[in-house]
Amino acid sequence: MSINRELNYREFYQREHGLLHSPYEKELEFYAAVSSGNIERVKELYTPLAVEGYGKLSSDPIRNIKYHLIITIALIARFCIEAGMPTETAYTISDIFINRLDESTTKEQLSDIHRETFLEYARRMQKLNSGEAYSKHILVCLDLIYDNIYKGVRVQELADKLGLTPQYLSKLFKQEVGVTISDYIMSRRIQAAENMLKFSDYSPLDIGNYLNFSSHSHFIYCFRRKTGMTPKQYRENYFRMRRSENTYDYEEN
Numbered sequence: 001m002s003i004n005r006e007l008n009y010r011e012f013y014q015r016e017h018g019l020l021h022s023p024y025e026k027e028l029e030f031y032a033a034v035s036s037g038n039i040e041r042v043k044e045l046y047t048p049l050a051v052e053g054y055g056k057l058s059s060d061p062i063r064n065i066k067y068h069l070i071i072t073i074a075l076i077a078r079f080c081i082e083a084g085m086p087t088e089t090a091y092t093i094s095d096i097f098i099n100r101l102d103e104s105t106t107k108e109q110l111s112d113i114h115r116e117t118f119l120e121y122a123r124r125m126q127k128l129n130s131g132e133a134y135s136k137h138i139l140v141c142l143d144l145i146y147d148n149i150y151k152g153v154r155v156q157e158l159a160d161k162l163g164l165t166p167q168y169l170s171k172l173f174k175q176e177v178g179v180t181i182s183d184y185i186m187s188r189r190i191q192a193a194e195n196m197l198k199f200s201d202y203s204p205l206d207i208g209n210y211l212n213f214s215s216h217s218h219f220i221y222c223f224r225r226k227t228g229m230t231p232k233q234y235r236e237n238y239f240r241m242r243r244s245e246n247t248y249d250y251e252e253n
Contacts, residue, residue: 026045029045030042030045030046031075031076031079032079033045033122034076034079034080034118034121034122034125035076035079035080035083035125036083036125037122037123037124037125037126037127037128037129037130038122039119039122039123039126042118042119042122046115046118048111048114048115061107062105062106062110065110066101066102066104069098069101069110069113069117070098073094073098073117076117076118076121077090077091077094077121078090080121080124083128084125084128084129085121085128086134086139086142086143087143088142088143089124090121093117093120093121093124097116097117097120100113101113134176134177135176137162137164137169137172138172138173138176138177140161140162141158141162141169141173141181144158144161145158145181145184145185145188146188149185149188149189150192150210150211152211152212155169155170155181155182158181169181186222186226187226189211189213190222190223190226190227192211193207193208193211193219193223193231196210197231197235197238198235198238204216204219204220204230204231204232207219207231208220219231
């Protein structure tokens with residue numbers, strides 16, 4: 001069936017059965033409320049998930065909702081970026097919720113994720129718009145750290161790119177973020193290591209090398225100091241928990 005023929009058929013079928021998509025203006029109003037941090041308006045405009053209210057992207061109802069949610073989360077992340085949310089923050093929040101919905105198996109779970117996603121973005125945008133946001137220098141600094149997390153970056157390099165002295169940048173960063181630049185970079189490196197241990201097959205040795213730790217023993221020391229476990233213990237503990245959850249779900253079903 002050609003695209004034009006299928007398009008005509010679907011438009012006719014959707015009109016006849018009342019399966020039209022949500023009005024574009026209504027979607028824009030909702031996204032605008034989220035990206036402006038207007039939580040009360042978000043709650044007013046929020047519509048619970050309903051399979052019948054979406055276009056058909058899959059014959060499977062759950063997969064259909066997932067596809068629409070992925071599109072919606074991606075769009076709201078971009079609306080929030082346009083409204084001033086740090087790019088990496090917006091995209092990482094998007095990744096977190098898309099990973100959660102990917103593992104979900106019921107409409108109830110997806111509905112919870114749907115609501116939680118918009119409230120999370122709205123709360124952060126409310127804080128951003130209340131004057132508690134980071135200065136431009138710190139926003140750029142955070143983006144540079146994200147971009148170079150796997151290669152490693154020093155305070156001097158960050159200061160040079162921002163046209164600031166290392167002393168001034170360090171003071172500004174501590175005032176706004178609440179931790180030193182070095183501590184922040186280390187926390188992000190450990191966070192990246194945690195994700196790689198969870199979602200990749202790389203060995204702890206490879207992960208430490210990939211994240212530019214000076215040695216494997218240094219990686220283990222820093223990781224244990226942050227998480228209370230060695231990288232190997234962390235991975236084993238994560239998969240043990242996942243097996244327990246899967247066993248519980250199986251018994252429930």
